[in-house]
Amino acid sequence: MTDSPSMRQCDCGASAGPLGVCVDYYHAILAEEQADPQMYRWHAPVVCAYLLQHPSRANEKYLDGQFRQLQLYVDKGLDALLRVAAHQVARNKHGVRSGYDMAPLEEYAPLPQGGSPGRFRATFCGLPVKGGSFVSDGHLAYGRHIEAIAEATVESWRSVQT
Template identity: 80%
Template sequence: MTDSPGTGRCDCGAAAGPLGECVDYYYAILAEEQTDPQMYRWHTTVVCAYLLQHPARAHEKYLDTQFRLLQLYLDKGLDALLRVAAHQVARNRHGVRSGYDMAPLAEYDPLPSGSPGPFRAGFSGMPFSDGSFVTDGHAAYGRRIQTIAEATVESWRTRTA
């Protein structure tokens, strides 16, 4: 994460939170997901939103698909996203080498060119207490992840060229 010297802000524009910068929150979320299957349901959304908010940490060739996945999630919900993700995993297990199946994502906008930001919601603003992101329940955690996903798509759509 590139921190602007002396500002306490990461490259996405967010101020550092009690755990540190967005990257610290991201890795803490990924670690907690490993012990909480209910929390793990938002894994794809977390990864896509984080990488789209921090594109310097991402592989550029995947950002378009990640942007479309967030749009699918916001349009059709978590269960639809999980079905598409399971479909992709099944394709990989069966040795399909033709790449990612973009058919479920064809109706969504491609990633705009340019740079996103600022984001009205990000990872360093996530509440964390008693060593967890879900102390107030999984539904509340899901709503926070959805807000971050909405802010991510919104920012990319209004990006600067």
Template identity: 70%
Template sequence: MTERLTMARCECGAAAGPLGACVDYYHAVLAEEQGDPGMYRWHAVVVCAYFLQHPSGAHPKYLDDQFRQLQLCLDRGLDALLRVGARQVARNRHGARPAHDPDPLSAYAPLPPGGPPRHFRATFSDLPVRDGSFVSDGHPAYGRRIETIAAATVESWRSLQA
């Protein structure tokens, strides 16, 4: 335990976990989800939450949409977010309309200025890994953990407005 406390903190303020820093967890999640459709359903939420917690690795122009996507997911659920994503992909494929359709996300608050937050109550280095897997206790449990990280991300960014 002492060793973990003395390790350098991640950009999000978290201490490293058994796999290393949050970036190590992020890459491990991305690798595992490639072979697991049930886990891959959470891909958009994982990407949005990771980059909002670690914005130095993100392109700033996407952070607002990512923040709104997390709010949509928390408000209406993963299936609603996946439907919005599928609709956007279909629109892009047909080329009949502009590439970006802000309507589904316009109801959600924009990314607050002054970030990033210094602390999140749940981070990627908090994810448990058992038997080399993030889903060893099932996809519903994994989804709840990713949703907790998403909620913590939105909460911390919203706290900047206070």
């Protein structure tokens, strides 16, 4: 007997949705945002939240920075996160090779070292998708869904005991 998508469970603890497990949603989001610059604005929080909810798919050395970026996004919003990202891009264009500038993220807590929380109240498997699109209800609605996933991710990681 093969597993139907609704019977499978993702490694983040979520039950699979109509598209499958979170990785299926993640790849569908990445593909759709390539053709939609407005949707692409949420690329950074999508990547950070996905990797923090699925740390086995991430490079461990970047998770702390991704956690801090997600905290910035939850705290100050998308525009603040995009400004920090633009600062990093501009810095890289000027030949600074000393690595990522963590100064804009210093006020945020480091990633807890107690291991992944494993469960999140909002996941990618729960994202609404209509007609094959994540933005069929509009970009602001999509942004609110991504924000809910980001908030749930930060909340669960903060609950990890170190």
